[in-house]
Amino acid sequence: MSVETLTRDEVQEKPAVPLKAKDYKGKVDPDWCPGCGDFGVLSSLQRACANLGLQPHEILTISGIGCSSNFPGFFNSYGMHTLHGRALAVATGAQMGNHELTVFVTGGDGDGYGIGGNHFTHTARRNVDLTYIVMDNQIYGLTTGQVSPTSSIDMRTKSTPFGSVEAPINPITAAIMNGATFVARAFSGDARHLTGLIEQAVQHRGFALIDVFSPCVTFNKDNDYPFFKQRVKKLEDEGHDPGDWKAACEKAMIWGDEIYTGLFFQKKDAPTLGDQEPVLDEGGAIARRELGITRDQSDRIIKRMM
Amino acid sequence: MSVETLTRDEVQEKPAVPLKAKDYKGKVDPDWCPGCGDFGVLSSLQRACANLGLQPHEILTISGIGCSSNFPGFFNSYGMHTLHGRALAVATGAQMGNHELTVFVTGGDGDGYGIGGNHFTHTARRNVDLTYIVMDNQIYGLTTGQVSPTSSIDMRTKSTPFGSVEAPINPITAAIMNGATFVARAFSGDARHLTGLIEQAVQHRGFALIDVFSPCVTFNKDNDYPFFKQRVKKLEDEGHDPGDWKAACEKAMIWGDEIYTGLFFQKKDAPTLGDQEPVLDEGGAIARRELGITRDQSDRIIKRMM
Amino acid sequence: MSSDRFDLAIAIGGAAGQGIATPGNVLARIFIRRGLHLNAYNAYQSIIRGGHIFLTMRIGDQPVHNHGDKLDLLVCLNQDTMDRHLGLMGPGTRVIYNSDTITPGSPEDGVHLCPLPIGELTDNNRNKLVQNTVALGTILNLLDVDFQILEDILTMQFQRKGQDVVDENVGVARAGYDYAAAHFEPFSLTVPSGGKPLAVWNGNDAIAMGGAAAGVKFYCAYPMSPSTGVLHWMAKNARELGIMVRQVEDEIGVANMAIGAAHTGCRSMCATSGGGFALMTEAVGSAAMMEIPVVFIDVQRAGPSTGVPTKTEQGDLWQILGASQVDFERFIVAPTDALDAFNTMPELFNLVDHFQCPGIVISDLLISEGTFSVDPDAIDMQPHIDRGAVITESRTDVSDIPTGSQEANGHGLIGAPSNGYLRYENTESGISPRALPGVQGYAHVVATDEHDEDGVLVSDEFTNPHKRRKMVEKRARKFKGAAGHIDPPELSGAADAEVTLIGWGSTRGVISEAVEMLSEEGIAVNHLPVKWIVPLHAEAIADVFANAKRTVIVENNYSGQFHRYLRSETGLTADGHIRKYDGEPFMPHQIVEGVRELLAETTDIYVPYQEVIV
């Protein structure tokens, strides 16, 4: 077999059939614990993709390692189940390699804000065009319940049996300050709201974070469905202006009887990383271009060496 | 030789002689380029230590790798010249191991915000009691001039010959959002101001960041002394309230004809990581305590296994 | 095993979330309190609910070093277990299952099916975990053990949940016991009793306890199976034992934080598994260069990469050998069982303190997550501690403060004169007394760059190939005699054996038993278990090879990592290999068959077929 330079337009010549949420079911059914918050995220993403009319082969879903990171296996698209904490780095490479794909990154709070924290910071500031969905259960689920960077102070876990003493990070304010251009929070118990946010995030050009409260029913008994159900309040219902970073941060810091969900912050005009790289302008994914360099190019290079 | 459990008080029985800045000169003179901004940082730290009456053996200065990270070699105290990007992690271990030491972490923008970014985030949220001085020259100096996470957009460097396309991070707002409890900015061209900030930072209990504009006269021709001299404006002259995070972020984001220096943010009442760990309460550095466990302790442990 | 020994194996199978751990623990306590030895292996998957868990517990009146070959009793908590494992049961065995929900398959002749009408026996208790307790009662009756001990342990186990729960559990256990008495034929054996009561632990507990006993004051980790148990043990015991325990943002932070604490004078350690260890490797080299004693623990699992997180393998050897660039000094040790792991910790800490370098412990899922009985008196929690050449006393005759004048100082540089302390003094032994930060009169800088005796970098200003060579040789020299500080491996078994089996780390137990089985068959085999990887007692091993008729290396990986390493250090080539890389540990009969095949010369690499599919 050899390399064919097929443009995305050619591939899509056949008019796409409208898809339903169930068309995005993966090869196996999720093996999450019954009641796990991640089910709601999966179904929301499936619905959002159907609503957006994305074909499975046009999507690349990339994760790290964790319960939540098992996501690509349960979702019908191209997928990569990479290393713990590294999904955003892999995704940046993939997005640059083929910027015609719709890239989702799916993972957990430990994966993304713990070990993956540095890629989170830098992918945000680069404004890489992808949608990052963090299933934030404030615990390390797959490793059976240790403290996470979003665990609250005093939370007792297997690694903090006397209660955590470290202030949690706030992914929303961190993302805003790191330069993310779309920053939202959702609750997996409200699939409709989440679906809407995902649709907006995909339509947004640039780095979009959706931090989703996705309860771990097995290891986090503090932040369960009732905890969130009683507290979540939608920003949309309050007329919040996503252009106002100060209000966004202020709202994001509220953590008590009320916890806000919704679109905290959006900056619409910022160029994405790809927009600023003239190499992509030549058209088509670089992954699909002719390999090697021309004689003219090589002559010029060698001449400079003489 | 054997282990002696000497408390810090015993060591300090002899009344300390008042020291001068030159008493903190290291074994070798700095080999930085003539005019490098880091000289100003070195002399400021030396003066601050003299003013604070710190004895060299009570100080542990930890760095990563970079021009700026060569700092401990030029400063008379205990020192560790560790791996690129890892100084804060090493320092957290050292601070926990011997919380009676005064810990300085010294390094560069690449070291701290690039490869070391994840430790920066998490050390800040843990509020580890140390003073972190970043010599921010917006370039990778030691590797002869590549783009750094604080390089401005369009900056031409050896790795961005057509200009950088990535938005820089803002260390001040990032630190505030990550939970740092003392966040300041200085200019190495104003040693008196910097000295004062260092003194405050050392006296502050918790994680203190001082991001210092420290021009690389060799590789960064954009952000040189005149650039900063013309622009820097002290927050102190404006009656800024360091308790107001919103004003702090707003001021920190200003980057144009005026650039603010000074203490942006301080939270005085936050407990440090050490404060919250009862293990340290027993008195004295854990590094100096008796090794091993008692018979009582071991009996209890083994009983639980039967 | 010879038949006059008591040797019984019980398996419990079900899905994650069906609560296999609890009956497993209860059974373990019953046996160890009677002074019986125990070895349990739990096969499971990297998911929290569902899948298949299969706990095999082997009990004996003699020390039991592996989970064995055969099952006597199978408890099926779900249909899947019945379907998968009934075929493993031979004549005389018993199979317990809930007849309300599970349909038995067709067993081999002589297998006793023991259906339990759980609903009836528990008054249709809706708690799904209750079937486990019924089964416990049944097991006890089949083994002809008095019910009282079960009642005691259930009471202990459930008392913090209240008397109701205790009563409920004791009640249903009794129902299972009585039902068995009425309906099933018990085993015709007597479970020995009266031996000295034993304790129970797993390898991760043993490693953590060994560290605590050695005086570890700083432990940090990032969770990673199958090493996380060390973190859990440390976290639980931190406050009582005065150990600072930290969960860190990633393994890079872990390794460097451990080094920071170690430099201040703490005994400091951290544990992870292969992928996390990959992230720590850069720091391992830095500890060697700065000459800071610190211990890293790699608990191996099946790979490469994320691999099979809950399965075992001995596949990290070359990663550990190649941890960090360029040559440097460090100890590498692969303990052979949990107690050995425990004892290794203080020994290793004394060594790394003496030689001022990192030490790496190689464990694996088999040791770390296996459950083992241990004689409580064999656990020496007050081991000998030797911190080596460490300076902790301040001196006031020499000042840390320079006299003020600047002068040329042998670095081609001008600088302030120092306190005269040479952290990296080029001593004859290569060991340079190390002063801890905070001690007056010894202020100095340690560095990951190559440095001269006083810590000043040779990579700044003037590199100097002679200084560089001096420092490489100083560090190498200190390690020259290290092998003299550790025990050489010991050959056990027949002197003029037909086959010499060589293993490393966790395979010692299973190989020993295979050796016994083979000698019962009349094949004389001996056994060289290797524990210390670096330094390696090359000559001792070469002697064994020289005297061996046929050498066979047994290891739990694909490429023969230990064989290749052994050859790299000695040039020795083994005659045959028994290897396994399917995620499951060796069973004794697999090694026995391997030896037979190798003797028959049908192959020189034997890879056993894995019968138990989990």
Place this chain on the structure above:
Amino acid sequence: MSSDRFDLAIAIGGAAGQGIATPGNVLARIFIRRGLHLNAYNAYQSIIRGGHIFLTMRIGDQPVHNHGDKLDLLVCLNQDTMDRHLGLMGPGTRVIYNSDTITPGSPEDGVHLCPLPIGELTDNNRNKLVQNTVALGTILNLLDVDFQILEDILTMQFQRKGQDVVDENVGVARAGYDYAAAHFEPFSLTVPSGGKPLAVWNGNDAIAMGGAAAGVKFYCAYPMSPSTGVLHWMAKNARELGIMVRQVEDEIGVANMAIGAAHTGCRSMCATSGGGFALMTEAVGSAAMMEIPVVFIDVQRAGPSTGVPTKTEQGDLWQILGASQVDFERFIVAPTDALDAFNTMPELFNLVDHFQCPGIVISDLLISEGTFSVDPDAIDMQPHIDRGAVITESRTDVSDIPTGSQEANGHGLIGAPSNGYLRYENTESGISPRALPGVQGYAHVVATDEHDEDGVLVSDEFTNPHKRRKMVEKRARKFKGAAGHIDPPELSGAADAEVTLIGWGSTRGVISEAVEMLSEEGIAVNHLPVKWIVPLHAEAIADVFANAKRTVIVENNYSGQFHRYLRSETGLTADGHIRKYDGEPFMPHQIVEGVRELLAETTDIYVPYQEVIV
């Protein structure tokens, strides 16, 4: 070298910041345009100003493969150079220096001192770099080369700074030329000319160009000496060549980003040095597990740890062999010079594409930062490209969309039926055609967890030792024939040599010359340079050993990393060793002396003394 060859060595010494690079470049251009061959080694430190830089440039009418043993001409830009290196100069050599600022030492008899009164010659020009240009004029005159070529090159070099600068430089160069004509005795040699003009590059350029020629479309890196030149070349040429070049936050990000791009179908690579490579190792294993072709480049420097960042060593071999846990398939290749590195890149990309695995290139400071002449026609920028079994054409006969019904699918799980594509199909060859994301009809998931043929994890729900074993063996099988795709190492030199020298990677050039020198002395020596580390042509090497009288391994590290690796794969033990670990590369005479000592059997490991101290 035989004396009828033209063989000249010039050294320029000074401090960082004194601008040694420019006269070095000008001289290089002068020689290569005359068709002369050139090999330059620059000794420097990890600081930006100060310290000591010592550039040695050796020029010959035959290919020159190392920087040689002797100096003919020394240019001292500061006193330190004079003090350090005058002692290296023998009869007939010339030493140029600024007599205004530098005091000459006492040279050996026959050394011609050439003092230049720079102030006088430059009208007291305050520009400190002007002395370099005067020296260039002087050098040309001493070599009896026509001034015009210098004028041409200075014009080219300085034209973008304006005519004034050109004039100033040409003027002072002429002053140096004329002053030499009047005061100094030229060398009694003729610099050959008229040869085919050559080009000049360094190894990092060659690696980058090789990548570009191979069709690399994605390059990313984090700066690290001595690999950063690859990034600089790529960044400079990115837009013209349509290559996406990214500087990333750290090496972990680099490795993973390169993998992400590679998975979409780009030829993708990244470079670093030892410490950065340590951080990449986890990702190397992940690429192997996901079966993604990607190339990692490790440019070695002296270590361990941060070590000596600007010095050379061949010390990363075991780190690379042990990069990531457990066994997996990957190519490891150590090119032997810059042109070989260039040619290796397309070859390696074809291999990794064919075998769907990572490839690792081992370079070192000597190759990567050395400056070499190269025949421009030898640089094949349009090499053969073979992407292996890759699926890039969409199919519409099979849909990515499941039919909707859920069914049991062989994983013990219920799921939607897939498009039937098996990314990891268990083919006979072990190679499974790989579909690129975006191609319709082949949607699938790749995973770092162990997975079945269709990509579904075997670590979820039901692990299965048989599936696990199948997949390990599938991956291993694909690599079985890999050695057949690469050339075995070739023995050169006398057939019945007294000594066989074996080296690997960058030592080929210096060993070849030592072989020539030894045969001139009447000692018959032959030479086996090894380039491919994995797969290793073990049999070919064993043949050479079998026929050798005395084998000697030459390597630039302390522990004999290649020797130990070779023994691990073959059991072969060499008779003697020549090793060096002081940061400086071998010089030919050091190997010659080593062979003599080993023949005299005074030692079996010879470590040469380094005379040039930089």
